[in-house]
Amino acid sequence: MIWTALIFAGLVTFFTRFSMIALLKKDYFSPRVKIVLGYVPSAVFPAIIFPAVFLNSTGQLVFLDNPKVLAALVAVLVGYLTESVIATIISGLAVLWLLIFFI
Amino acid sequence: MNIQYKIFSKGCLDVLPLLIPVVPFGIIFGVIGIESGLGSTVTFLMSIIIFAGSSQLAFAQLFTGGATTPVIVSSVAIVNSRHFLYSAVIAQYLTKVKLFWKIVLSYFLTDQAFIVSQKYFKQQPKNKDRHYHLLGSGFTLWFVWQLSTVAGIILGEVIPKELNLAFAVPLTFISLIIVDIKKIDHLIVAITSGVFAIIFFNLPLRTYIIVAAAAGILVAYGLSHSKLHKKK
Numbered sequence: 555m556i557w558t559a560l561i562f563a564g565l566v567t568f569f570t571r572f573s574m575i576a577l578l579k580k581d582y583f584s585p586r587v588k589i590v591l592g593y594v595p596s597a598v599f600p601a602i603i604f605p606a607v608f609l610n611s612t613g614q615l616v617f618l619d620n621p622k623v624l625a626a627l628v629a630v631l632v633g634y635l636t637e638s639v640i641a642t643i644i645s646g647l648a649v650l651w652l653l654i655f656f657i
Numbered sequence: 658m659n660i661q662y663k664i665f666s667k668g669c670l671d672v673l674p675l676l677i678p679v680v681p682f683g684i685i686f687g688v689i690g691i692e693s694g695l696g697s698t699v700t701f702l703m704s705i706i707i708f709a710g711s712s713q714l715a716f717a718q719l720f721t722g723g724a725t726t727p728v729i730v731s732s733v734a735i736v737n738s739r740h741f742l743y744s745a746v747i748a749q750y751l752t753k754v755k756l757f758w759k760i761v762l763s764y765f766l767t768d769q770a771f772i773v774s775q776k777y778f779k780q781q782p783k784n785k786d787r788h789y790h791l792l793g794s795g796f797t798l799w800f801v802w803q804l805s806t807v808a809g810i811i812l813g814e815v816i817p818k819e820l821n822l823a824f825a826v827p828l829t830f831i832s833l834i835i836v837d838i839k840k841i842d843h844l845i846v847a848i849t850s851g852v853f854a855i856i857f858f859n860l861p862l863r864t865y866i867i868v869a870a871a872a873g874i875l876v877a878y879g880l881s882h883s884k885l886h887k888k889k
Contacts, residue, residue, distance in 0.1 A: 556699060559726040563716060563733040564706035570737045572763035574744035575751055589881040590874065594742040595772070596843040597850050597873025599830040601866045602711065604851035605858050606827035613858060622824060629828050633835035639674045642832035643825060650824055 621653035661789045668774060668793020675769040678829035679798065680805045681822040682710050686717070687809015693717040697810050704806040708799065709767065711826070712736040735867055743771040747791070750778040754788050762788060765795020772833055842880045849876045 607626040610616045617623060629646030636642070683704070690700030695717055707713050712733040719729045743766055751759055774791040781787045837843040850873030857865040 555726055556695070556720065559716070559720070559729045560699060560703060560706055562726065562730040563703075563712070564708075566730055566734045567707050567709050567712065567737045567740070568764060570734065570740035571744050571766040572760065573741055574748045575759050575763050575766075578745065578748035578752070586878075586881050586885055589884055590877050591742065591746050593843065593846050593874065593877035593880075594739070594746065595834050596837050596847045597877055598739040598742065598866075598870045599834050600847045600851035600873070601854040601869035603827040603830045604854045604869075605865070606824070608855055609858060615855060622827075625824070626827065626831065629831055630835065633832055634839065637836055639829075639832040640677055642835060643678050643828045646828040646831070647822075647825060650821060654819070654821065 621650055624653060625650035661786050664784075664786050664789040665793040668770075668777070668790035668795075669797040670793075671773040671777065671790070672769055672794035672797050675773065675829075675833075676798065676801050678825040678832075679710075679769065679801055680808075681825045682829070683802050683805020684809035684812060685822050686710060686713050687806045687811075688813055689714060689717050689809075690806075691810055691813045693721040695720060700810055701803075701806060704803055707733065708764070708802065709733075709737050709740075710802070735864055738867060739768075739870065740766060743768075743775075746775055747771065747778070750775075751788060753785070758788060762791050762795065765791060765799060767795065767798055768830075768833065769798050770794040842877075842884070845880065846873045846877045849873050 603626075607622050608615055608617065608620070610620070625646045628649045629642050632638075632645040633642035686704070687700060690703065690713075691697065695703070700717075703713050703716065707716070715732050715736050716729055719732055744763070747762075747766060751762065754762075770791060773794050777790045778787055781790075834843070834847060838847050850869045853872040854865050854869035857868045859865075860868065
């Protein structure tokens with residue numbers, strides 16, 4: 555059963571990646587569609603970010619008394635100022651560890 | 658050193674900064690794969706067969722929870738549906754390469770490879786060998802992902818859960834959009850998506866990701882109207 559799930563999950567994942575590459579021809583997109591596609595990362599990644607930051611392990615919304623919120627805010631601030639991927643991630647983890655282990 | 662190799666190497670180098678969170682993520686997946694009872698063989702092969710971190714974690718969690726094959730497979734499809742959009746963006750740059758290349762490059766089309774290679778493709782409108790960049794970024798990520806998974810499988814229960822290394826995942830995604838969301842229109846799209854994800858988090862099958870992304874895209878579509886007219 556697990557092998558069936560694994561093979562099908564692999565096929566479906568490949569299909570999501572191959573789909574448009576296989577189908578599309580040059581200049582398929584209108585200018586407007588191209589503009590909208592430029593927003594894709596901003597439209598998809600927050601759907602992963604927000605629950606991981608604002609929800610606890612049981613899916614409850616926690617703003618205060620949640621070290622992940624402050625850690626994420628610092629990461630956003632550091633990322634905003636430095637535009638560095640590494641600085642953003644390290645600052646977020648450092649603040650989280652500081653809050654969890656020392657405060 | 659020929660030009661293809663140079664472009665391939667540039668792809669390998671460009672993706673390196675984005676690999677720092679990939680290593681802990683891969684290790685976490687390895688550890689969770691073992692803890693979920695997938696076994697070392699399935700955990701290892703999953704990183705090769707699926708090769709998409711967040712959906713692999715979803716797979717492991719659902720398997721532990723006793724989910725059936727259709728539920729697991731459709732959850733993986735939902736989590737990975739964002740690839741449709743990456744695929745559509747990358748497709749415009751791969752219209753002239755052979756089918757074999759399209760298949761290979763599709764397999765390597767991850768979040769991180771997409772980000773760095775799309776940027777490169779935009780800068781190289783007339784370069785016929787530019788697809789080697791995606792091969793480089795994709796292969797480097799693939800290699801590091803497999804090594805990290807193996808490290809996670811080996812380390813298993815040794816890594817303390819208290820480190821909360823899974824938090825590197827949202828931090829990675831923050832770092833990937835931080836430059837974009839300096840622009841107010843991108844920020845509006847991002848907050849819409851995030852708020853929808855929180856509101857609809859309890860929808861079955863992790864469908865909140867689709868709902869939130871759809872809301873974000875819809876807002877982006879509305880915003881693109883004014884942007885299109887500004888350009889004229």
